[in-house]
Amino acid sequence: MSVNITIDGLAVRADAGDTLVDVAADNGVYIPTLCYQRGRPCLGTCRVCSVRVNGNVMAACTVPVADGMEVEVNDPADMRKALVELLFAEGNHNCPSCEKSGRCELQVVGYEVGMMVSRFPYRFPLRDRETRPKKIWLENDRCIFCQRCVEFVRDRETGRRIFSIDHRGSRSRIVMDVALADRMSDQQVREAAELCPVGCILQKGLGYNDPIGRRRFEVRRLRQRVLEGEGQ
Numbered sequence: 001m002s003v004n005i006t007i008d009g010l011a012v013r014a015d016a017g018d019t020l021v022d023v024a025a026d027n028g029v030y031i032p033t034l035c036y037q038r039g040r041p042c043l044g045t046c047r048v049c050s051v052r053v054n055g056n057v058m059a060a061c062t063v064p065v066a067d068g069m070e071v072e073v074n075d076p077a078d079m080r081k082a083l084v085e086l087l088f089a090e091g092n093h094n095c096p097s098c099e100k101s102g103r104c105e106l107q108v109v110g111y112e113v114g115m116m117v118s119r120f121p122y123r124f125p126l127r128d129r130e131t132r133p134k135k136i137w138l139e140n141d142r143c144i145f146c147q148r149c150v151e152f153v154r155d156r157e158t159g160r161r162i163f164s165i166d167h168r169g170s171r172s173r174i175v176m177d178v179a180l181a182d183r184m185s186d187q188q189v190r191e192a193a194e195l196c197p198v199g200c201i202l203q204k205g206l207g208y209n210d211p212i213g214r215r216r217f218e219v220r221r222l223r224q225r226v227l228e229g230e231g232q
């Protein structure tokens, strides 16, 4: 069944139940996301896609479209910017020295919201790196706890999770099952590193293999990729 909604005043026709963030992208409206990826189940962890729906703030990745819905994408713009600033303040993000710079979704969303510096106090967390696996390692203090790795990276034989969250609150950190990590194929390692929206999951032996000037978001920005239907 088709429904009619408006997004920032633009009249849009969509299939009932489709996810708002996808409907917006299909109609040329970019809503930033860091945990959501088209075609995968919604995680709803980062809240960066928050928009106003009929006056209420909601994460666009969690909202099925319904007839008569009125969506304002940038009404909570400062709130989105604050969410992104909090993500930067909660980790250690020194972009010029980061292997993921130019390929990092958090960095590009920071540009998108016009963030120059976080207005929140930086916490400078001390989270030990995990370097034991043969092909993959974790730079834990860059993790934004989107949980993509937890939900979508599995051991191919047993289906068991390779990544999980250990501890709670400010002591939370992503941990890897080292035995399962050592069973990952090269392709699976590459996919896990690409799945991570920041420079936390890294493939050993690659580092700065893409020269500056030829990295993913230096060539074409995230907004264009999403609108062109390539996903993230």
Ligand code: SF4
Pocket (backbone or CB within 6 Å): 092, 093, 094, 095, 096, 098, 099, 100, 101, 102, 104, 105, 106, 107, 142, 198, 199, 200
């Ligand atoms: S993970 Fe992204 S935001 Fe953090 S330091 Fe690396 S490039 Fe910058």
Ligand code: SF4
Pocket (backbone or CB within 6 Å): 142, 143, 144, 145, 146, 147, 148, 149, 150, 163, 174, 195, 196, 197, 198, 200, 201
């Ligand atoms: S390691 Fe990367 S993919 Fe996993 S929760 Fe942290 S930011 Fe997300």
